[in-house]
Amino acid sequence: MALIGRPREFDRGAALEAAMLAFWRKGFAATSMNDLCDAMGVRSPSLYAAFGSKEALYLEAVEHYVEIFGPPVWDKLAEGATARAGVENLLLAATESLPESHVTPPGCMATLAAVSDEWPAGIADVVRKIRIDMLGMLRARLESGVANGELPTTTDIEALSRFYLSVYQGMAVQARDGAAAAELTGVVAAAMAAWPGDGRA
Amino acid sequence: MALIGRPREFDRGAALEAAMLAFWRKGFAATSMNDLCDAMGVRSPSLYAAFGSKEALYLEAVEHYVEIFGPPVWDKLAEGATARAGVENLLLAATESLPESHVTPPGCMATLAAVSDEWPAGIADVVRKIRIDMLGMLRARLESGVANGELPTTTDIEALSRFYLSVYQGMAVQARDGAAAAELTGVVAAAMAAWPGDGRA
């Protein structure tokens, strides 16, 4: 991009990654420019030159989050042999992704963003769209399950996709509260028992 | 309390109610003292004299929330004739309580507090305890269901209580995103299909 002029002395990608982790852990408002400068190892004028503003940096950070942490979980939805296996694999992947790790904060950055605090409208719109996209992915997989004959044509797609989204979102909240992967797998097992036609009487 | 001296000119209970609604809608950090003074109709010195600090006011507000909005939902757990009816009635009550109304903001104040932003430790501890108490109430009802013979003794109480808590918490997130009661009742119907022994094959 910048062919002439003084070269940038920091790795933009690494700085964005650090900003993503800081925002993920503390949220938008609670992460100050000072926090970001410390986490990214960059002075504020360099940060503004590279990213524009705190809000623009957050938007890039959450976009990066979706690119990096979305596929390992949400691609499972399509990889499953059946719609049921897809949903189950999605939720099982979430049990590994949601709890805190050595490098990542607990919970889902997009699910938990802007649900309890007032955030800038631009950010609130983006994260809400991500959550709506999750619902859309679930709905699409269930619809294909009906088309494949795996699910009865009478299946309430809207309700079932919202239900499994609820399970994912609730697991994200509990991961925030310290739930471990083993505790979340129990939730998944219980949730899969709600699959239409899975009678065990 | 104050027998002598100039009498207070505002209704402390009404002011607390207004503060609760403001905190509920915007969260702790995003609600400034200016916002609170406007919402409560009180100048800041009077506010500090009556409540101590912003943090102490929040703690009183969330305590008031639990007292007012907790029982209409969570008492349903014990009122049901069976454990299954109790859980279903709890979730159905939530479908009426969680969506935004003319007077209340959307979502559950205790469920969504401090999940996306860093809040003062004292507040984070309190709201997390409330969420853990919800889990405890579910667990206790399921345990009594096992004792009554309504549920198999092999029931994974821990997993099932976490599962229904997930559903409640996920519905709270979706209510934040604008879900209506009708959409949440579909989630409840799907969730109740996961009840152990509810075979429909």
Add this chain to the structure above:
DNA sequence: CCTTTTTTGTAATGATCGACACAGAACTAG
């Protein structure tokens, strides 16, 4: 009446917020 006590309104405190002005440093193009 006067004193004591508490609340009220005005105004200001220091701290922190996001964002930026400016000058010097580091690079390319010619």
Add this chain to the structure above:
DNA sequence: CTAGTTCTGTGTCGATCATTACAAAAAAGG
């Protein structure tokens, strides 16, 4: 080399934050 361009570091801007001094006002006790 010089000129043009971009980045870095220091320092600071006005705004807003939670909190509080201070004095006038409103009540009760004597």
